Every structure is written in C-alpha cells, then in structure tokens.
Amino acid sequence: MTTPVPVGPIPTPEFEVELGRGRVRFVLARLRLMWRSFRSGWGIFMESRMGRLSLFTIVAFALMAAAHPILMAFVWDPATYDPVTGYSFDQVEQPAPPSWKHPLGTDPLGRDVLSQLLYSTRSEFVLGITAALVTVGIATFVGAVAAYYGRLLDAFFMRLADLIIALPAISLLIVLSALFHLNLFYLALIIGVLGGFGGTAIILKSQALSIKVKPFIEAARVAGGGDFHIIFVHIIPHLLPLALLYMMFTVTSAIFAEAVLSFLGLLDLRMSWGIMIHTANTGGYLLGGTRYWWLIVPAGASITLLCSAFYLAGRALDEVVNPRLRRRND
Amino acid sequence: MESVSNTPEAPNARTPGSEASDGEPLVAVHGLTKLFPVGAGPFRKPSSFIHAVDDVSFQLGHGESLGLVGESGCGKTTVGKLLVKLLEPTDGEIVFRFADDSVAPAADDPWDSAAIRGRLLRSFRRRVQMIFQDPYESMNPRRTIYDIISEPLSVQGMGDVQYRVDRVLEILTLVGLAPAGAFLFRHPHELSGGQRQRIAIARALVIRPSFVVADEPTSMLDVSSRTGVMSLMQDLATELGVAYLYVTHDLAVARYMCHRIAVMYLGKVVELAETEELLRNPLHPYTKALLSAVPVADPGRRRQVPDIRGDLATPIDPPSRCRFYERCPAATERCLNHPHPPIEEKTPGHLVACYEV
Numbered sequence: 001m002t003t004p005v006p007v008g009p010i011p012t013p014e015f016e017v018e019l020g021r022g023r024v025r026f027v028l029a030r031l032r033l034m035w036r037s038f039r040s041g042w043g044i045f046m047e048s049r050m051g052r053l054s055l056f057t058i059v060a061f062a063l064m065a066a067a068h069p070i071l072m073a074f075v076w077d078p079a080t081y082d083p084v085t086g087y088s089f090d091q092v093e094q095p096a097p098p099s100w101k102h103p104l105g106t107d108p109l110g111r112d113v114l115s116q117l118l119y120s121t122r123s124e125f126v127l128g129i130t131a132a133l134v135t136v137g138i139a140t141f142v143g144a145v146a147a148y149y150g151r152l153l154d155a156f157f158m159r160l161a162d163l164i165i166a167l168p169a170i171s172l173l174i175v176l177s178a179l180f181h182l183n184l185f186y187l188a189l190i191i192g193v194l195g196g197f198g199g200t201a202i203i204l205k206s207q208a209l210s211i212k213v214k215p216f217i218e219a220a221r222v223a224g225g226g227d228f229h230i231i232f233v234h235i236i237p238h239l240l241p242l243a244l245l246y247m248m249f250t251v252t253s254a255i256f257a258e259a260v261l262s263f264l265g266l267l268d269l270r271m272s273w274g275i276m277i278h279t280a281n282t283g284g285y286l287l288g289g290t291r292y293w294w295l296i297v298p299a300g301a302s303i304t305l306l307c308s309a310f311y312l313a314g315r316a317l318d319e320v321v322n323p324r325l326r327r328r329n330d
Numbered sequence: 331m332e333s334v335s336n337t338p339e340a341p342n343a344r345t346p347g348s349e350a351s352d353g354e355p356l357v358a359v360h361g362l363t364k365l366f367p368v369g370a371g372p373f374r375k376p377s378s379f380i381h382a383v384d385d386v387s388f389q390l391g392h393g394e395s396l397g398l399v400g401e402s403g404c405g406k407t408t409v410g411k412l413l414v415k416l417l418e419p420t421d422g423e424i425v426f427r428f429a430d431d432s433v434a435p436a437a438d439d440p441w442d443s444a445a446i447r448g449r450l451l452r453s454f455r456r457r458v459q460m461i462f463q464d465p466y467e468s469m470n471p472r473r474t475i476y477d478i479i480s481e482p483l484s485v486q487g488m489g490d491v492q493y494r495v496d497r498v499l500e501i502l503t504l505v506g507l508a509p510a511g512a513f514l515f516r517h518p519h520e521l522s523g524g525q526r527q528r529i530a531i532a533r534a535l536v537i538r539p540s541f542v543v544a545d546e547p548t549s550m551l552d553v554s555s556r557t558g559v560m561s562l563m564q565d566l567a568t569e570l571g572v573a574y575l576y577v578t579h580d581l582a583v584a585r586y587m588c589h590r591i592a593v594m595y596l597g598k599v600v601e602l603a604e605t606e607e608l609l610r611n612p613l614h615p616y617t618k619a620l621l622s623a624v625p626v627a628d629p630g631r632r633r634q635v636p637d638i639r640g641d642l643a644t645p646i647d648p649p650s651r652c653r654f655y656e657r658c659p660a661a662t663e664r665c666l667n668h669p670h671p672p673i674e675e676k677t678p679g680h681l682v683a684c685y686e687v
Contacts, residue, residue, distance in 0.1 A: 026491060026495065029514075029515050030474075030515070033474065033515055214467055214470075215462050215463075215464055215467045215468040216467065216468050216469055216470045218416055218462070218468075219460075219462055219468045219469070219533070220470075220481060220485075221416060222414050222416065222455065222459060222460045223455065223459075223481045223482040223485055223533070224451075224452055224455035224456070224482055224485045224486050225481065225485045226485075229485050234470055237472050238472065
C-alpha cells in the first residue's frame, strides 16, 4: 500500500462552527477570554479585606495627585499656594497652624503644606511605578534567561544578584547621589536596576526553573519552537503573575528610598514628601515634638499609608496568583 | 487491565512495509547509545554512567508501526526522545528517509539525525512529531486549545491565521472532538483526560508528519477512553499514512496497535519480531516471562509461574555480561563469561539477543 503524505486539505465532514470566520471575530473571542480571566482574578482580589483597603488608599492618593493641577488652575492663587515658590503673606508668623485658608498650615518658609502634599503625590506615583516597571522588566527577563540557559549565564546572574543583595541599598544610593546629579527619573532607574538584578531576579528565576522542566516545554520544542519562542511564549507568561506581585513590593521600596534620600537632602527634586520633612528638620522643627505636627504628620503619614497600601495590594495579589493561600469557602 | 486474549484482533488493514521508492526504511537506527553521567559537576568528571540506551538497532518502514515494550526504566522513552531529537545520542546513528521531500534535502537523500540542526531542524520538526505521555502536563495551562494545536503551524510560520484556524478545526473534527469550533477557546483544564489526549494527538498530527513517536499515549487514560484513542490512532495512521513508534509497557496495547514489537530490557533490545509471531512464539526468556505475567480472564486456568528472580538490575555501569543474567532461568556459564549477546535473526524476521536460543 502506497501512502504518500497528503498535501491538500483532507475532506472533513460538515460541522457547525461556533466561531465566526475572519480575523476580527477571532480577536474578539480572545479578548473575551482575557476579560473573563481578569474578572475572576478581580473577584478574588476584591474578596480580601487587604485588597479592598489597599485599592481604596491607592485610588484616594491618585485622586489627590489629580486634584493638585485642578486646584492650582481654578481655586488656588499661584502666588500664595505654589508648592515651591508660594508665600502666604497674611500669616503673622511662619510656620502657621492649620486654618481655613491653609487646611494643613504653612511650612517654615510660608508655603502651603496641603499644596506641597498634593503636588508631591504625583511624583511619588511616577517614581514608584517607573522603578517597579524597570525592576520587573529586568528581573523577568534575567530570571527566564538564567533558568532556561543555566550553566554560566545562570551562575553569572545569580552571583550578580547576591552581590547586589549584599550591598546596603540606601548607603549605595547616598554614594551615587553624591557622585551624580540624581533627579526623579534617574533615581527610579537606579532603584529599578538594583531591584531587577537583585532579589527579584532570584525569585523569578526559581519560578522559571519549575516551569522549564514541565513537559509542555518539551512539547513546544518538538513543535519546532526555538529558544526565543519557548522563553517568551511559554516561560515568561508563567512568571507574570509573580512579577506583578513583586512590582507592588518594588513600589513600596522605591517610595521609601526616595523619602530617605530627600530627607537627607540628596535629591534634585522640586518637592516631595521627604523634602517636606527635610524642610521641617533643617528649621529645627522636628525637635519641637508635636507642637509643629502639621509639618511632619501629613508627609509622614502619606509615606506610610501609600507604602503599606502597595504592600497590601501585593499581598492581596498573592492570593490571586497563588491559589494555595486562598481561604476555602467550603 | 486488559489482557492479550481479550483484545480484539488488531485490524491490520494496512500492511507494514517499505513503501519508499527505493525500499529504504523510514527510520534506520544503528548502534544507538545514550549514557547519562552520574555525579558530574562543573569541574568534576562523572563517576559513572547510566546506560539508558545501549547499542540499539532497528528499522521502521513507511507507514509501519513498531511497538517498543518493556518495564519502567528500561530506556524506551529515551529511545523515543532520541528519535525526535529532544536528546542527542552519545553514540550510534539515526537515519531518516522521508517519502515526500518537498523540503530540502532533495528526494531520497537520507537525513542523518546528528547533522540536523538550524533550518534543517525546523523542516525535520515538520516530519517527526511526538505524542507525550501525560495529557495533563504536556499542555501549557495558560494557552487555549487553538494555541496548543496551532503551535507547530505558527512556529513553523505556516499560513496565516485563517489557514491555521481551518487546519485546527479540521484536525479537531478528525480526532473526534465536535463541534470543533466549541473547543478552540477552551483551556486544557476544562477538558477530560480522553479529550486532552485527543488534543495531544491533534497537535502531533496537525502538520502531517511522516513519523510520530507516541510515548505511552494511552497509559494515563482509563480503559473506556483508551480503546477509543487507540482506534482513533489506528484510523489516523491509515488515513494520513503516518508511521508510529509506540512506546508502551502494555503488551495488549502494543498488540492492538503495532505491526512489529521490540522488547527492551535495561537499555537493550532483546527481541524483535512481527506482533503475532512474538506473542505466539516468544524466544527470549524475558519475553516469555513478560507474556506469562499478562493476566488471563479465566479463573480456572492454572497460571504458569514465571521463573524470574529478583528485581530490575541497575543500569549504572552494568557488568559486561548478559543484562538479563541475574534474573534469567536459562542462564549458563556462557552467559556469565561473555558480553551481552548480539541480536541475531533466529527465524526469518524474528530477532533475539540470547546465547541459549
């Protein structure tokens, strides 16, 4: 019996095709699928108290960040309320305690504290999210590549990670900010690179190792997939949930690092929560205890709240990503 | 367990054979050896080697199916992985001769497995596919059925989306998943074991390979869906002209599916013959023992106790004598003092590796 491998399409019986013909319907079906999995994850996230609380806090801060330009354009007089150059002439002495005109008082230089607080929120978000994206981008790639190729590449990246973990991050940042002119973007980049090649890379690599040995990787290779295909189509999608989780933790550490550096006066920023505390400190008002609370509490509480909100969001996401942590309902 | 006697006669509608123009086999394996180092480190030489596959030779004709039977750890899966180039052999050669040579190298040119890399490897992957043992782990749980089945097409850059959708729908219908459209955007975990195994078969066959290594394709299924999958694979083989290498530990499955059966023991092929010949007239003591271990659905029948002692010996640096010596009821002085017997043709088409036959 001669059986040449058939070349043309083989005849198939008639069947109902649920899927519409054509690219658009095809893409729509895929989008619907993504939406469905997003919805189920969202449900788990919102079920946890940590998730709801963190989301509420983050949204509140985001609204604060959005409110500042609107207030400056329509409500506040820039000469009085500008977070850096404003001066409140109608106060007898600076810093002035909270009043109707200045809900959070003024700082030692006569500037409105609320305006400073709102103005800084935006840069905290920009800093945190940029640093997180850089970290996770690098860590995911490094982790996947180190796990997939193993051997020398793995050894190199893992020793590099050990080195970075061994370095005290804040001290390193102090040295770097003394040597270079650090603005918000460079700070985010440095924090991101340190995190990306550091601990996060090790965690994502160990996850990638457990994916690499799954039979579907072999199946992909038999299908004809090359290294690039296997890393980007099969390994990295499995790392993304964990990467998202570590993004949240990186936001926390980035905001915290910025606050420390600003407090030490090492950053070239117009205004930030750290600088607000720095201003109070240089005027000697930190020693006044609770008497000048409005100089310290708003910025300090904001740092604490936003950092813990992102941390809690990470913990709640952990439950979405990691089914073993979920509370059982049965 | 199904028994040999309970299995329906294999529907040998198609005859095995070498249909290539020059009568050359599709796959010719010579002296295939795979050693896995033990205790090796970056600066340390391996202390010993696991002889997973040791000097194995066989041939497989176009459209033929060969069963590779043996107990766990005898190296049958390793042979399968060597054939699909998931592993590289330590020694020996594998030569493929594909009937349709629309892709380079030109017609009748043998493909030496060791030389297949780069672009050649891609076209090799179009010809040779594998069905994996575990239908649960061999599919990426994040991808849809469409993604999984169309993967060979998309990584090979075959056709556009419309073409791939058509091919996937076609093969889904062919493996008996209907309506095919309803399966495209399911995830593997939404399907049953039997359905998943059909998906695995569909994935292997969607690019119309000439040769498929099936690594225990039915071992994870319950008996009811097993028969369905087996007859499906039979039908597809007839329809698409695929040659199979069945890796299995189940003689009943091998009997149903294969034209010829090779029995492996500790990395060696100890007996190779036509299916019915092997089952009716086993020559090697290990094959005899294997056959007598198959349960028979007859409570009155007195079972002939196989005279096999001990456990599977270790494949780590085995001594130079017959691999089966320790357990063999027919072992003699000669078996102890001579290296593992070469595989020889005792009767036409019936190869055995034993001094005492």
